[in-house]
Amino acid sequence: MSSTVARSLGWYRLPIIVIAALASLLLIVPFLILVSTSWTSGSFILFPPEGFSLKWYGEVLSDRRWMGSFGLSLWTSLLSTLIATVLGVSGAIGLTRVRSKVAARWIRTLFIVPIALPPIAYAVGLYGVNMDLGFLRGTLVTLIIGQSLIALPYVFVIVSGGIARIDPALRPAASTMGARWPLILRTIELPALLPYILSGTLFAFVVVFDEVVLAVFLMPPGMQTLPLRMLNASQEAFSPELTSASTLVSILAILVLTILPISNAVRRARQQRRIDAGAKSPVAAPLEGVTE
Amino acid sequence: MTIALSVSDIHVTLGHNHVLKGVALDVRPGEFVTLLGASGSGKSTLLNVVAGLQSVDSGHVLFDGVNVEKRAPQKRNVGVVFQSYALFPHMTIGENVSFPLLAARRPAKERRAVADEMLSLVQLPGMADRSPASLSGGQRQRVALARALAANPGILLLDEPMAALDKQLREQMQVEITRIQRKVGITTVSVTHDQTEALTMSDRVAIMRDGFIVQVDTPEALYRRPADEYIAGFLGEANLLPTIGGMILDTQPGATGDGVAVLRPEDLEVVSADSTASAWSIEGRVRLLSFQGSRFRLELLTDAGRRIVCSLPPAADVAALVVGSRARVACRNPDRVHVISTGALVAEPVAA
Amino acid sequence: MALPGTRRSTAQARPLGASPSESRWLLWPPLIFFVLALGLPMIALVMQSFEEGAGSYVQIWTVPAFVSSMIRTVVLALVVMLITMVLGSAYALAIVASPGWLRLTLIAALLLSLWTSIMVRSFGWMLLELPKGAIYWFLSTIGLSDEPVELYQTTIGMYPAMIAVMLPFAVLPVMTSLQSIDKEQLNAATIFGAGPLLTFRTVTWPQIVPSVISGGVLVFVMSLGFYVTPLLLGGPGNMTISGVINAQMNQANRPELGAAMSILLVGGTMLVYLIADRLFKVSEKWG
Numbered sequence: 001m002s003s004t005v006a007r008s009l010g011w012y013r014l015p016i017i018v019i020a021a022l023a024s025l026l027l028i029v030p031f032l033i034l035v036s037t038s039w040t041s042g043s044f045i046l047f048p049p050e051g052f053s054l055k056w057y058g059e060v061l062s063d064r065r066w067m068g069s070f071g072l073s074l075w076t077s078l079l080s081t082l083i084a085t086v087l088g089v090s091g092a093i094g095l096t097r098v099r100s101k102v103a104a105r106w107i108r109t110l111f112i113v114p115i116a117l118p119p120i121a122y123a124v125g126l127y128g129v130n131m132d133l134g135f136l137r138g139t140l141v142t143l144i145i146g147q148s149l150i151a152l153p154y155v156f157v158i159v160s161g162g163i164a165r166i167d168p169a170l171r172p173a174a175s176t177m178g179a180r181w182p183l184i185l186r187t188i189e190l191p192a193l194l195p196y197i198l199s200g201t202l203f204a205f206v207v208v209f210d211e212v213v214l215a216v217f218l219m220p221p222g223m224q225t226l227p228l229r230m231l232n233a234s235q236e237a238f239s240p241e242l243t244s245a246s247t248l249v250s251i252l253a254i255l256v257l258t259i260l261p262i263s264n265a266v267r268r269a270r271q272q273r274r275i276d277a278g279a280k281s282p283v284a285a286p287l288e289g290v291t292e
Numbered sequence: 293m294t295i296a297l298s299v300s301d302i303h304v305t306l307g308h309n310h311v312l313k314g315v316a317l318d319v320r321p322g323e324f325v326t327l328l329g330a331s332g333s334g335k336s337t338l339l340n341v342v343a344g345l346q347s348v349d350s351g352h353v354l355f356d357g358v359n360v361e362k363r364a365p366q367k368r369n370v371g372v373v374f375q376s377y378a379l380f381p382h383m384t385i386g387e388n389v390s391f392p393l394l395a396a397r398r399p400a401k402e403r404r405a406v407a408d409e410m411l412s413l414v415q416l417p418g419m420a421d422r423s424p425a426s427l428s429g430g431q432r433q434r435v436a437l438a439r440a441l442a443a444n445p446g447i448l449l450l451d452e453p454m455a456a457l458d459k460q461l462r463e464q465m466q467v468e469i470t471r472i473q474r475k476v477g478i479t480t481v482s483v484t485h486d487q488t489e490a491l492t493m494s495d496r497v498a499i500m501r502d503g504f505i506v507q508v509d510t511p512e513a514l515y516r517r518p519a520d521e522y523i524a525g526f527l528g529e530a531n532l533l534p535t536i537g538g539m540i541l542d543t544q545p546g547a548t549g550d551g552v553a554v555l556r557p558e559d560l561e562v563v564s565a566d567s568t569a570s571a572w573s574i575e576g577r578v579r580l581l582s583f584q585g586s587r588f589r590l591e592l593l594t595d596a597g598r599r600i601v602c603s604l605p606p607a608a609d610v611a612a613l614v615v616g617s618r619a620r621v622a623c624r625n626p627d628r629v630h631v632i633s634t635g636a637l638v639a640e641p642v643a644a
Numbered sequence: 645m646a647l648p649g650t651r652r653s654t655a656q657a658r659p660l661g662a663s664p665s666e667s668r669w670l671l672w673p674p675l676i677f678f679v680l681a682l683g684l685p686m687i688a689l690v691m692q693s694f695e696e697g698a699g700s701y702v703q704i705w706t707v708p709a710f711v712s713s714m715i716r717t718v719v720l721a722l723v724v725m726l727i728t729m730v731l732g733s734a735y736a737l738a739i740v741a742s743p744g745w746l747r748l749t750l751i752a753a754l755l756l757s758l759w760t761s762i763m764v765r766s767f768g769w770m771l772l773e774l775p776k777g778a779i780y781w782f783l784s785t786i787g788l789s790d791e792p793v794e795l796y797q798t799t800i801g802m803y804p805a806m807i808a809v810m811l812p813f814a815v816l817p818v819m820t821s822l823q824s825i826d827k828e829q830l831n832a833a834t835i836f837g838a839g840p841l842l843t844f845r846t847v848t849w850p851q852i853v854p855s856v857i858s859g860g861v862l863v864f865v866m867s868l869g870f871y872v873t874p875l876l877l878g879g880p881g882n883m884t885i886s887g888v889i890n891a892q893m894n895q896a897n898r899p900e901l902g903a904a905m906s907i908l909l910v911g912g913t914m915l916v917y918l919i920a921d922r923l924f925k926v927s928e929k930w931g
Contacts, residue, residue: 004827006741008848010840013741020738021746023731024753026808030768031760033778037771047771047778087674094670107671109921110678115862116917117682118869120886121906124893125685128692128903149681152674181666210761213871213886217893227763234767234876246764257759345831366837378828382850391846395837443836 031250038243045238056244066229066245073226076140077209080147084208085201087148088155092163093189111156114149119213122146127217143218147211151204158203162196163189198260206253294321294478295356295446297342302351304337311337313503315351319481324473325508326482326490328526329500335483338500339449342481344368355446366395371440371478372449376456377432379424385411385435386420392443410438413472430461437469441476448473450482454489466492487527491515499523515556517630524554524632531555531600533574535631540574551631557603559628560621562590562613572629573622576600581613592619686910692903700904709888710905716799717884720874721867724806729860731807732814733852739815740822757812766876769805770796773877797879805877806870810863817855825851854924861920868913885909 006013033047041051060066091111098104126142136142166189174184190197212227219228226249233242297319304312312334319325327335340346342353344365353361360368371392379388387394389410390403398406407420414434424432433453440448453469454462470493473480484490490497491511498508507519518524521532533540536549555572563573576592579599588604590613602621604610613619623629693700704710739750757765772778775792783789795801825848833843871886878884883891885905892902 002740002742002747004830005737005822005825005848008830008834008840008843009737009741010843012840012844016734017738017742017746019731020735020742020750023735023811024750026804027753027757027811030765030772030805030808031756032768033771034764034768045771047781083677087677090670091674094667094674097667097670107675109918111674113914113917114682116865116869116913118871118886118906118909118913120869120871120889121689121910122685124692124889124899124902124906125689127893128688128899129684132688132691145681146685148677206759206761210763212763216890227761230763230767231872234770243767246761246767250760250764253759253761254756257755343835345835365831365834366839370835372832372835374828374832376828378826378832380829380832380846383846391833391838392836395833395839395842439836 034243035247035250038240038247040240043240045240045243056240057248060241060244060248063241065224066226066241069224069226069229070249072223073209076144076147076225077205077211080144080208081151081201081205083144083148084151084155084204085197088152088200088204089159089190089193089197091152092156092159093185093193095160096163108160112153115153117150119150119211122149123214123217126214130218138220140218140220140223143214146214146218147208150211150214151208154204154207155197155200158200159193159196162193166192195260195264202257202260206257209249209253296321296354297447297479297481298352298354298357299338299342300352300354302338302341302353303349304334304341304346305349306337311503312341312348315500315503315505317498317505317508319479321479322477324470324480324482324493324495326484326494326497327500327505328484328487328490328497330485332502333500334503335485335500336451339451339481339483342447343370343372343449369443369445370447370449371443371445373433373436373440373451373453375452377436379432379435379439381424383424384420385416385422385424385427388424388435389420389438389442391439392445396443406442407438410442411435413441413476414438415468429457430465433457433465434468437472441478446479448478448480450480452484453482454484454486462489469493491527499526516628518554518632520632521552524630529557529601531557531560533598540572548634551633554630554632555623556628557589557601558587559623559625560600560602561624562602562604562608563620563622563624565618565620572624572626573620574600575618575620578613578615578617578619581610581615590619590621592621689903689907689910693900693907695903696900700900701908704901704904704908707888707892707901709883709891710885713883713885713888716882717868717874717886720802720806720884721864723803724810724867725860725864727803727807728810728814728863729856732811732859733818733856735811735815736818736822736852739819754812754815757808762809763872763876765809766805766873769808769873770876773801773805797877797881799878799882802874802878802882805873806867809873810867813862813866814856814859817859818852821852821855822848857920857924861917861924865913865917865920868916869909 009016037045037047037049038056039052039054040046040049041053041055042049088111091107095104095107095111098107123146126146130136130142170188170192171184174188175181179187210227212225212231215225215228216231219225224232226245230242230245233239233245298317300316302312302315303310315334315338317325317338327338329335337346341348341361344360344363348361351361352359355368380391383391386404386407390398390407393403393406404420408417411417411419414437416431416434416438419427419431419435424435427435433456450469454465457465466489482490482493491514494511496508496510497514498505499514500506501522507514507523509517514523515527518527518530524530524532531554533553533555534549535551535553540553553572565575574592574594576594576598578590579593580589580591582589586606588606588608588610590602590604590610592600592602594600600621735750735754739747739754742750770777773793773795774780775794775796777793777796779795780789780793783793829847830843833847838846869886870884871890874882874884875887875890878887880887886909889902889905889909892898892905
């Protein structure tokens with residue numbers, strides 16, 4: 001694959017690769033710098049860090065406020081992601097049942113719109129809803145609903161990608177065998193989409209966990225999600241607790257998101273080994289006499 | 293500007309696969325040679341080697357005696373018709389056809405003139421301003437051919453040219469392409485897995501298997517005198533029967549004699565049960581008799597369990613050939629029988 | 645003659661195996677959710693903006709920071725879009741054309757960016773750009789300069805961070821379409837003598853242009869509404885529209901102005917998104 005494209009670039013290949021390599025530095029270096037300042041033994045965020053100590057990780061992990069925020073972020077993000085997943089999968093599958101091409105296009109546009117929605121305008125609007133519907137004031141309902149909306153497009157896009165890969169003949173085939181749509185859904189489509197649903201859910205979770213603008217406007221006083229605490233910490237004293245917390249959260253996200261592809265790869269390798277072992281048995285001798 | 297092509301001792305390894313294992317072939321100027329083989333035989337890889345799209349581990353590719361195996365594909369002056377034609381969708385037909393001249397920086401007037409000339413050659417005059425999407429499959433193939441010939445290349449390479457066409461169009465285009473090739477007189481190498489196509493279009497056919505060329509010959513010679521059982525079975529149907537000392541041995545499938553006789557179904561005729569006129573006869577129980585339009589297909593099962601296939605002319609007397617009855621078939625003309633001696637049951641790779 | 649009560653089949657056939665109740669069950673819940681989750685806040689915004697009368701929409705233009713922030717935001721979004729389109733295409737090309745180890749590194753860097761929090765990455769940029777931050781350390785270590793760096797909380801300071809944050813969104817669609825590029829066409833161009841530029845122009849570019857544009861539109865639209873990164877790196881002197889809205893809500897305590905600005909921001913962003921979607925079919929690349 002790549003060799004054909006590589007050859008087509010001719011001598012431009014090298015400069016392009018160099019540019020991309022430099023761009024990758026742009027992507028990695030800031031993060032590395034942040035990580036390095038978290039193991040400082042001093043009291044300030046400095047680059048380069050003074051000494052090496054993991055004490056700030058200890059500080060963050062033992063600080064009730066940080067851990068409290070972490071817990072709050074965790075369950076609000078989980079809830080929002082769950083809602084987004086159910087609705088996103090439902091919408092992605094439902095879209096395939098729509099007859100009119102025009103309607104399908106508009107629905108698809110709608111599902112993707114939240115990515116383009118300016119978070120602050122949305123936050124202000126949700127805040128207004130909170131004010132107007134007094135019973136919501138002080139609850140996390142609007143926050144969770146807002147976060148669900150933000151997460152929806154990510155689930156939708158990834159699951160739609162998976163739907164495009166399913167053999168379109170499976171559904172009509174199943175219905176000719178008498179299966180009604182809930183059964184088809186449960187036994188054929190959802191299992192086939194499972195990896196995409198998982199991947200979409202994980203990705204949406206990471207996005208929602210990071211969400212801070214809604215939290216700024218919608219968190220009741222006294223409660224702070226983790227990103228909100230981090231943001232406030234960055235405006236006040238620049239303590240290494242902040243960078244330690246950032247590093248921990250990032251490591252967690254990376255772990256969560258690499259678990260899926262790694263376990264897939266392990267599973268596939270095991271399957272392949274089984275297939276190779278089975279294929280070693282001798283093939284039946286061809287028919288003698290007439291060959292075609 | 294037609295040239296002689298020669299490849300020698302070509303070895304190509306892709307990943308863990310030793311795809312070409314010392315392939316050698318000579319093609320005379322103006323000759324049409326087809327590489328025929330099943331998938332995995334290495335035929336497409338060999339074509340890519342000639343085109344320059346695949347590098348070789350060792351071996352030589354010579355155009356008119358000059359080593360080109362290290363030359364970039366852009367500089368080899370070959371024309372290729374790709375399996376899916378690879379026309380550029382955003383260009384008109386005329387621009388597609390004159391693309392090789394555009395790459396060679398020829399002036400616009402010359403490009404237009406050549407495009408028109410090529411399109412007339414492939415019998416698509418006046419189509420220069422159409423788009424590829426508006427053409428049928430057969431038309432697109434002709435445009436691809438026109439483009440391949442536009443820069444007056446030394447060699448024409450065809451990569452499974454008929455694969456995308458339906459049966460009727462295929463037969464039509466086989467004739468058409470052969471006609472154009474003869475007219476232009478360009479050295480041509482084609483790749484296919486379809487033996488009818490190979491036999492119809494080529495001056496010579498090179499049968500490939502497992503990275504070797506196992507036999508190169510004219511279509512008729514390959515059909516009449518295959519070098520091994522694989523080739524015999526690959527080209528049309530063949531009854532392969534073990535022989536000893538020139539006589540058929542009707543034994544269980546799997547037994548071997550000192551040779552294998554190749555009896556083509558169309559060379560067998562029904563003879564009377566007690567006739568021993570021909571050494572090349574065999575007897576069995578009728579298993580199937582079916583009318584196929586221009587021929588009858590007769591299948592016998594011998595007592596030893598072999599299946600014999602015969603193709604009988606429409607005028608043959610088939611009244612006695614009832615399923616379950618016994619019948620004897622023979623080839624009366626011994627020249628039509630080819631015996632492969634056991635020593636060469638698997639043909640050695642050849643260069644030709 | 646049709647029996648009473650039977651439905652005449654419509655011109656468009658229903659997809660095989662589908663039933664009407666199915667679409668209802670599957671589509672209505674998310675659509676209703678959208679109405680509530682999107683519609684209600686928009687209504688609230690409108691209502692809030694009119695709380696002190698329709699004059700709010702006129703007054704916002706007198707807020708000094710508003711106009712300048714609008715210009716700054718649009719310029720930021722445009723420049724970031726253009727740079728990430730070019731850089732993103734190069735990055736995607738490099739991923740496809742690199743030797744194995746480098747390709748893995750490039751992909752790893754990309755994934756790292758996508759998976760880590762935007763705020764965390766912005767903090768990293770802060771650390772780089774602070775007057776005595778990492779860039780200063782680097783320059784003074786190699787002896788180029790001893791002066792504190794003036795990047796933090798400047799206009800220019802926002803750009804590298806925004807580009808780095810947005811780059812993955814421009815790379816992904818191009819990378820996807822490069823993976824399904826028609827290789828035979830590439831080979832054809834090569835065989836017929838085309839050099840790299842002609843091949844790119846004839847084969848590669850036409851096949852990636854839709855994804856380049858779709859990535860660019862997404863970056864543009866996201867940049868318009870972005871809050872965190874410009875806030876952290878541009879500082880109070882370089883507010884984007886989001887920052888101005890925030891100021892109206894939380895500092896100046898003029899929520900009706902904030903709401904009016906929000907309506908304009910949402911309206912403008914949606915307009916751009918819908919027009920681009922019509923023109924370039926952006927949503928189809930992503931769904």
